[in-house]
Amino acid sequence: MVGFIIAGPRANAQPLELPTPAPIRDLLRKGDTFAAIRELRLAEAANPKNGETVLLLAYAYYLAGQKKLFSQKATAAAALLPQSPDPRYALGRYYLDDVQRRDLAATEFRAALALDPRHAPSLYHLGWCLELDKQPAEAARLYTQANSWLGHLGLARLALDAGEPREALQHAQIAARLQPNAPLVHALIAKIHQRQGDCKQAIPSLQRAAALDPSDAALLYQLSRCAAATGNTALQRESLKQYEQLRAVYSSQ
Numbered sequence: 001m002v003g004f005i006i007a008g009p010r011a012n013a014q015p016l017e018l019p020t021p022a023p024i025r026d027l028l029r030k031g032d033t034f035a036a037i038r039e040l041r042l043a044e045a046a047n048p049k050n051g052e053t054v055l056l057l058a059y060a061y062y063l064a065g066q067k068k069l070f071s072q073k074a075t076a077a078a079a080l081l082p083q084s085p086d087p088r089y090a091l092g093r094y095y096l097d098d099v100q101r102r103d104l105a106a107t108e109f110r111a112a113l114a115l116d117p118r119h120a121p122s123l124y125h126l127g128w129c130l131e132l133d134k135q136p137a138e139a140a141r142l143y144t145q146a147n148s149w150l151g152h153l154g155l156a157r158l159a160l161d162a163g164e165p166r167e168a169l170q171h172a173q174i175a176a177r178l179q180p181n182a183p184l185v186h187a188l189i190a191k192i193h194q195r196q197g198d199c200k201q202a203i204p205s206l207q208r209a210a211a212l213d214p215s216d217a218a219l220l221y222q223l224s225r226c227a228a229a230t231g232n233t234a235l236q237r238e239s240l241k242q243y244e245q246l247r248a249v250y251s252s253q
Contacts, residue, residue: 033064051080055087062090067098085112085119092125102129124150131158149178153185160192168192183213190222199226203235210239217246 040057047053058073071094078087092108095101109126112119127142136158143154156171169192175185186209193202206223210216220243227236 033060036060037064049080051077054080058090067094070094083115085116085122088112089119089122096125096129102132105129120146120148120150124154127154149175153188156188160195165192165196181212183209187219199229202226217243220246
C-alpha cells in the first residue's frame with residue numbers, strides 16, 4: 001500500500017493519514033467517494049478477510065460522513081490487522097474528532113503506539129490529547145518523539161501558547177518545508193505573525209492556506225481582517241465577499 005490521503009475535521013484540522021493504493025486514492029482525491037465505496041465493497045465481498053480492504057472501506061465511509069459505518073469497519077479492520085497501528089489510529093481519530101472522547105482516543109493512540117512506537121500520527125494526536133488536557137510538557141515530549149512535520153506543528157503551537165513566537169515560527173517553518181501542502185501549517189504561520197502584530201507577513205500565509213483549503217471560511221475572515229489592518233481595501237472586500245459566499249453555502253445545507 002502506498003501514498004497517503006490527508007483529510008481532517010475543521011477544528012484544528014489535524015490530518016487523518018492512512019496508507020492508500022493509487023486507484024482508490026485517485027477516486028478519493030477526485031471527491032468520488034461513493035465510487036470508491038462501491039469498488040471497496042466489491043473487493044471486500046470477494047475477500048472479506050482482507051483487513052487492508054476493510055480499513056480502506058472504513059476510511060471511505062469516514063470521508064462520506066458515514067461515521068457509524070466507519071466505526072464498524074475500522075473495528076473489524078483492527079481485528080483483521082492485529083499487528084498494524086493504522087486501524088487503532090483511525091479509531092482514535094474518530095473518538096477524538098467526532099465523539100469528543102479524548103480518553104477513548106488516547107487509549108486507541110496508545111494501542112497503536114504499542115504496535116509501532118514510531119507511528120508519527122499517533123504520537124502527534126496522543127500529544128494533542130495531552131495538550132488539550134493541559135499537559136504541555138508531556139505533549140512536547142511526544143511531539144519531539146514524532147520527529148515529523150506533525151511534531152513540529154505541535155511544538156510550534158506549544159511555543160506560541162508559551163509566549164515564544166520566534167521559536168514557534170521556527171518549528172512552523174520546518175513543518176511547512178516538510179509538508180508544504182498542509183493548510184493548517186500555513187494558517188499557524190499566519191497566526192504567529194498576527195500574534196506578533198505583523199499582518200503584512202500573515203497575509204501570504206493566509207492566502208496559501210485558503211488556496212489549499214477553499215472550504216475554510218475562517219481563513220477568509222482572518223484574511224479580510226489582516227487586509228483591513230494593512231489598508232489593502234481591495235483584498236479586504238474580495239476576501240470578505242468570498243467569506244460571506246462560503247457561509248451562505250454552508251448555512252443552507
